[in-house]
Amino acid sequence: MRTGVTRVLLVMKGSGALHGAFKIFRRNHHSVGIIGAPFSKGQSRDGVQLGPDLIRAAGLVEKLKGQGCTVKDYGNLTFEEVAKDETTGRAKRPRAVGQANKQLSEAVRKIKNEGHACVMLGGDHSLAIGSIHGHAACGTQLSVVWVDAHADINTPLTTPTGNIHGQPMSYLIHELRSKIPVMPNFSWLKPCIAAEDVVYIGLRDVDPEEHYILKYLGIKTFSMTEVDYLGIAKVMEQTCDHIFSKVKKPIHLSYDIDALDPSLAPATGTPVVGGLTYREGIYITEHICQTGLLSAVDMVEVNPKRGGTDNGVRSTVDAAVDLLLGCFGRVREGSHSADYKIPDP
Ligand SMILES: NC(=[NH2+])NCCC[C@H](N)C(=O)O
Numbered sequence: 001m002r003t004g005v006t007r008v009l010l011v012m013k014g015s016g017a018l019h020g021a022f023k024i025f026r027r028n029h030h031s032v033g034i035i036g037a038p039f040s041k042g043q044s045r046d047g048v049q050l051g052p053d054l055i056r057a058a059g060l061v062e063k064l065k066g067q068g069c070t071v072k073d074y075g076n077l078t079f080e081e082v083a084k085d086e087t088t089g090r091a092k093r094p095r096a097v098g099q100a101n102k103q104l105s106e107a108v109r110k111i112k113n114e115g116h117a118c119v120m121l122g123g124d125h126s127l128a129i130g131s132i133h134g135h136a137a138c139g140t141q142l143s144v145v146w147v148d149a150h151a152d153i154n155t156p157l158t159t160p161t162g163n164i165h166g167q168p169m170s171y172l173i174h175e176l177r178s179k180i181p182v183m184p185n186f187s188w189l190k191p192c193i194a195a196e197d198v199v200y201i202g203l204r205d206v207d208p209e210e211h212y213i214l215k216y217l218g219i220k221t222f223s224m225t226e227v228d229y230l231g232i233a234k235v236m237e238q239t240c241d242h243i244f245s246k247v248k249k250p251i252h253l254s255y256d257i258d259a260l261d262p263s264l265a266p267a268t269g270t271p272v273v274g275g276l277t278y279r280e281g282i283y284i285t286e287h288i289c290q291t292g293l294l295s296a297v298d299m300v301e302v303n304p305k306r307g308g309t310d311n312g313v314r315s316t317v318d319a320a321v322d323l324l325l326g327c328f329g330r331v332r333e334g335s336h337s338a339d340y341k342i343p344d345p
């Protein structure tokens with residue numbers, strides 16, 4: 001039995017005809033818990049810490065409620081300044097990143113334990129460390145769908161930039177445990193994801209060392225080349241075949257806004273041309289929602305100080321909101337409540 005999907009026998013009153021028998025309707029009463037993580041030290045560009053409040057200001061909570069979700073906003077985390085934070089290995093600001101992610105992990109674990117689907121608003125993508133760790137801490141094995149132009153799987157020794165937002169996956173995957181040096185403020189973190197439970201979608205800027213790691217671990221990837229070749233519907237079908245091949249596990253969707261094409265989402269720190277269209281980006285969320293197994297979502301790397309114009313920022317933030325709405329029941333064909341009746345004149 002699929003969870004998250006209700007089968008409804010739709011009978012058109014008056015006509016006597018049966019229309020769309022056993023048509024599948026999306027369950028819209030998702031319970032969503034939102035946590036903001038205004039954190040930017042996993043990379044070097046100012047502004048990405050403004051993401052959570054901007055995404056809220058674009059009406060996320062009201063729109064989720066408007067489509068039938070129950071929403072609890074847990075507010076934003078606050079992060080203390082870390083005084084001396086020297087590079088370890090090549091990783092920059094490890095103490096600040098380690099501390100912030102420890103806080104985030106605890107917050108996500110609480111939201112999950114209170115029974116909600118968790119939405120983490122970033123902030124930079126280093127926050128996936130705490131978000132996925134806190135989600136996994138609830139006890140179940142997870143699948144991770146990582147939608148991004150980048151693989152973010154450099155280790156602290158392979159990273160070309162030192163930015164930890166390019167490394168989160170390497171800290172989380174069991175198989176890379178021996179490749180991660182001891183880092184200050186990271187002793188709380190244990191790997192919690194198996195390489196075979198990860199799927200990437202949207203890749204188009206992968207460092208050579210990352211490419212080696214992906215091949216070495218046999219991780220399932222759909223680069224933009226595969227998106228072009230297969231089309232997004234097949235990509236999503238194969239994504240689900242892969243993550244559901246053994247048992248059906250809860251899904252952690254980690255969505256970097258730079259997966260979308262920069263013409264649509266320019267307000268981000270590391271834009272890469274040739275990205276997902278709006279429709280492909282939304283289709284991913286609709287499909288994941290349909291599985292009924294979406295358990296947590298990260299929406300990261302929205303940076304209003306990039307992207308040039310006000311329009312560019314607005315289009316980026318609106319796209320982030322629409323992607324989140326797609327995760328929790330919005331469908332483009334439209335929808336209606338179960339008890340709706342056409343008004344009599
Ligand atoms: N979350 C991101 N936007 N990551 C970009 C990473 C870029 C590059 N691969 C690095 O490791 O630094």
Ligand SMILES: [Mn+2]
Pocket residue numbers: 148149150256258259270301
């Ligand atoms: Mn990225």
Ligand SMILES: [Mn+2]
Pocket residue numbers: 125148150152165256301
């Ligand atoms: Mn990323």
